[in-house]
Amino acid sequence: DVVMTQSPLSLPVTLGQPASISCRSSQSLVNSDGNTYFNWFQQRPGQSPRRLIYKVSNRDSGVPDRFSGSGSGTDFTLKISRVEAEDVGVYYCMEGTQWPWTFGQGTKVEIK
Amino acid sequence: EVQLVESGGGLVQPGGSLRLSCAASGFTFSSYWMLWVRQAPGKGLEWVANINQDGNVKQYVDSVKGRFTISRDNAKNSLYLQLNSLRVEDTAVYYCMTTSRSVAHDYWGQGTLVTVSS
Numbered sequence: 001d002v003v004m005t006q007s008p009l010s011l012p013v014t015l016g017q018p019a020s021i022s023c024r025s026s027q028s029l030v031n032s033d034g035n036t037y038f039n040w041f042q043q044r045p046g047q048s049p050r051r052l053i054y055k056v057s058n059r060d061s062g063v064p065d066r067f068s069g070s071g072s073g074t075d076f077t078l079k080i081s082r083v084e085a086e087d088v089g090v091y092y093c094m095e096g097t098q099w100p101w102t103f104g105q106g107t108k109v110e111i112k
Numbered sequence: 113e114v115q116l117v118e119s120g121g122g123l124v125q126p127g128g129s130l131r132l133s134c135a136a137s138g139f140t141f142s143s144y145w146m147l148w149v150r151q152a153p154g155k156g157l158e159w160v161a162n163i164n165q166d167g168n169v170k171q172y173v174d175s176v177k178g179r180f181t182i183s184r185d186n187a188k189n190s191l192y193l194q195l196n197s198l199r200v201e202d203t204a205v206y207y208c209m210t211t212s213r214s215v216a217h218d219y220w221g222q223g224t225l226v227t228v229s230s
Contacts, residue, residue, distance in 0.1 A: 035213075035214070037213045041157070043157075048207060048220040048221065048222055048223060049149075049157060049207070049220055050218070050220065051211070051218035054212075054213065054214075054216070054218070055213070055214065058216070059216075060216045060218055061216045090156075092156065092157055094157075096213050099162075099171045100159050100171070100173045100174070101159045102159070103156055103157045103158065103159075104156075105156055106156045106157075
């Protein structure tokens with residue numbers, strides 16, 4: 001199975017400041033069809049998860065443009081350009097290239 | 113509006129069984145893969161099982177193979193998960209979800225809690 005490793009696991013941030021989360025996979029996530037099925041999810045306190053980013057850098061519907069994804073191969077990054085209060089929660093990376101799809105451990109984002 | 117509503121969770125003894133259901137609406141159910149994802153209390157997310165549009169391709173995480181069975185009824189817009197031989201470590205909130213790897217389609221239910229305890 002692919003192992004997804006996130007860092008940091010805890011991220012205190014200041015409102016209005018940028019934030020960045022990294023995720024590394026144990027093997028390349030480039031699929032045989034040429035696509036890289038790498039995703040980012042957000043889980044706000046007490047809520048179900050929701051996907052923010054798919055295929056490395058594509059935002060899902062309704063996701064604010066302050067969220068951006070980048071990376072390739074085995075190294076990926078989620079950036080929040082200016083953190084808002086509603087961004088508090090746990091962020092998970094996830095690979096969807098090979099089954100079983102696996103999640104990272106999660107990064108808890110909180111306001112300083 | 114897409115809605116996924118799970119039901120069927122509850123308290124069960126080790127070795128027992130439960131059947132989870134998920135009622136879907138607001139999208140063309142028969143066109144998408146469906147999945148179950150679980151989250152143990154205070155822990156992270158874990159894919160459990162998925163099923164293709166026709167129901168003839170099913171995949172399971174190793175820890176539930178031979179014990180859990182995923183199924184769907186496209187006529188009823190419903191997804192199911194049969195949980196047998198339950199273990200304490202199966203205690204979790206079980207989420208029904210639909211996703212596409214390639215387009216902006218990813219929706220989750222509110223989850224249903226399964227507690228395995230004597």
